Amino acid sequence: MLKTSVLLTFLAVTVCAQQNYFKVLIREIDNPAGTLRNGNPCSEFGFLGVGCNTFLGAAVSASGNNVSNSNTLGQTQINTHLETRISNLNVIVSDDQASTADSFNGFDLHIALATDSNFTPESIIDDYVIHVSTDQEQGVYTYTNTRPGTLATTISIAWSTNIAPQSTTNTPEPTTTGVPFTGSTLPPTTTPKPPVDCSEISNLTSGIQTIYPDGSTPVSVYCDQTAYGAYTIIQSRGTVGENITFDLPYANYSAAFGTPGKGNNYWFGLDNMNSISGQKTYALQIDLCCGTKLIAKQIYHNFKVGNLASFYKLTASADISGTGLDYSSSGKDLAASFSTFADYHGPKTKDNCDQFEFYDDANDIQAKSYGGWWYGSCGNNLNGFLYPSRTLNCTVPLEVFDNNRMLGVNMRTTSGPGFDGYDVDLQSYDRVRMALFSFDSTTIDRKDDSFCQ
Ligand SMILES: *[C@@H]1O[C@H](CO)[C@@H](O)[C@H](O)[C@H]1NC(C)=O
Numbered sequence: 001m002l003k004t005s006v007l008l009t010f011l012a013v014t015v016c017a018q019q020n021y022f023k024v025l026i027r028e029i030d031n032p033a034g035t036l037r038n039g040n041p042c043s044e045f046g047f048l049g050v051g052c053n054t055f056l057g058a059a060v061s062a063s064g065n066n067v068s069n070s071n072t073l074g075q076t077q078i079n080t081h082l083e084t085r086i087s088n089l090n091v092i093v094s095d096d097q098a099s100t101a102d103s104f105n106g107f108d109l110h111i112a113l114a115t116d117s118n119f120t121p122e123s124i125i126d127d128y129v130i131h132v133s134t135d136q137e138q139g140v141y142t143y144t145n146t147r148p149g150t151l152a153t154t155i156s157i158a159w160s161t162n163i164a165p166q167s168t169t170n171t172p173e174p175t176t177t178g179v180p181f182t183g184s185t186l187p188p189t190t191t192p193k194p195p196v197d198c199s200e201i202s203n204l205t206s207g208i209q210t211i212y213p214d215g216s217t218p219v220s221v222y223c224d225q226t227a228y229g230a231y232t233i234i235q236s237r238g239t240v241g242e243n244i245t246f247d248l249p250y251a252n253y254s255a256a257f258g259t260p261g262k263g264n265n266y267w268f269g270l271d272n273m274n275s276i277s278g279q280k281t282y283a284l285q286i287d288l289c290c291g292t293k294l295i296a297k298q299i300y301h302n303f304k305v306g307n308l309a310s311f312y313k314l315t316a317s318a319d320i321s322g323t324g325l326d327y328s329s330s331g332k333d334l335a336a337s338f339s340t341f342a343d344y345h346g347p348k349t350k351d352n353c354d355q356f357e358f359y360d361d362a363n364d365i366q367a368k369s370y371g372g373w374w375y376g377s378c379g380n381n382l383n384g385f386l387y388p389s390r391t392l393n394c395t396v397p398l399e400v401f402d403n404n405r406m407l408g409v410n411m412r413t414t415s416g417p418g419f420d421g422y423d424v425d426l427q428s429y430d431r432v433r434m435a436l437f438s439f440d441s442t443t444i445d446r447k448d449d450s451f452c453q
Pocket residue numbers: 066067068069178179180
């Protein structure tokens with residue numbers, strides 16, 4: 001008899017405690033900063049774009065409690081390998097006051113990221129409160145905060161509750177009052193924000209997709225979905241699609257042109273590069289192919305393209321110094337503005353830029369200008385003339401160069417003087433691409449030649 005009554009009491013308590021719940025699933029955190037909120041780097045390897053080892057603190061309330069001053073943040077170490085993005089995080093945070101909520105019309109989520117489990121002020125990477133106005137019992141939400149001066153954290157969450165929504169006859173306007181709402185540039189919404197890049201596309205088959213680099217304007221790109229993450233292809237050359245000219249006026253380079261696709265000729269547009277590189281920290285990978293052979297895979301961290309006022313200045317840090325965009329000859333492409341022959345903003349004079357004035361004295365041959373680029377060293381131009389493929393030999397024979405005077409699709413793979421002492425290699429790759437990624441670059445297989453096949 002006694003046993004039975006204990007059991008009944010226990011059941012009653014259980015049923016009562018189960019009455020209302022509110023839970024948030026933190027699915028993914030992308031914190032590309034590599035620096036603390038105070039601007040200090042998290043690691044001596046911050047220059048490589050590595051992230052911070054991170055403790056996550058989170059508190060959630062659907063019952064109106066102030067989560068801002070919550071000092072009972074459930075906390076967990078989410079990252080021990082300097083990752084910048086943690087997919088499949090799947091940490092669940094509950095509102096333990098959910099039973100006191102009489103209706104559901106939204107919730108507050110407090111997220112703190114720090115390198116120290118005590119969340120000391122000097123260890124804080126990011127700390128903010130999100131308010132989501134909704135009366136849906138479940139949903140998904142992606143939020144990008146703006147961290148002043150440095151880089152944003154993007155968080156993907158889902159929620160689930162059985163608290164009934166407020167009666168629909170007098171639903172008040174959703175409000176954020178009473179909650180210190182730090183940083184959002186987006187109105188609270190239950191609609192996932194449009195994909196900014198290929199990593200936010202849910203379709204994991206490589207192909208052409210629509211992304212929104214500025215958050216609202218659609219652009220068609222080729223998304224290369226790989227085992228380690230998604231690449232957003234912002235430039236490609238090759239002999240698969242239509243052979244279009246890249247010898248275009250400056251204004252054309254601001255917008256996208258060509259056709260996206262593997263081995264196609266495509267340009268994402270400088271305005272789109274400016275927008276997308278303002279959204280997240282990206283690394284740039286340049287793949288150079290000769291025939292089906294991979295000649296080089298060059299990686300540059302913290303890829304940024306400035307706005308038109310800066311003439312779309314390119315900045316990034318090279319994995320291997322002295323080659324590619326970091327090739328130096330009284331200037332580098334990294335830190336150069338974008339130029340065409342008619343609208344030149346190079347650090348060298350136009351007369352000294354081999355892409356415009358290359359002059360082979362011995363053979364009395366002068367190159368013709370072709371294609372816009374960040375002419376810093378004047379040794380590179382992935383927008384150059386596309387020579388017909390000579391399988392596995394991308395050296396342009398002098399007699400062939402002599403016929404059209406075009407330097408080709410060049411990218412320095414060595415340091416020091418190039419062909420005959422000039423900046424250029426007199427190589428013309430027949431398939432290249434510029435690909436942006438935001439996953440951990442240590443996972444990249446640097447011998448992967450699938451793009452060239
Ligand atoms: C919530 O807490 C924060 C930090 O203690 C405080 O600044 C804010 O005024 C509080 N908000 C409300 C509505 O009490």
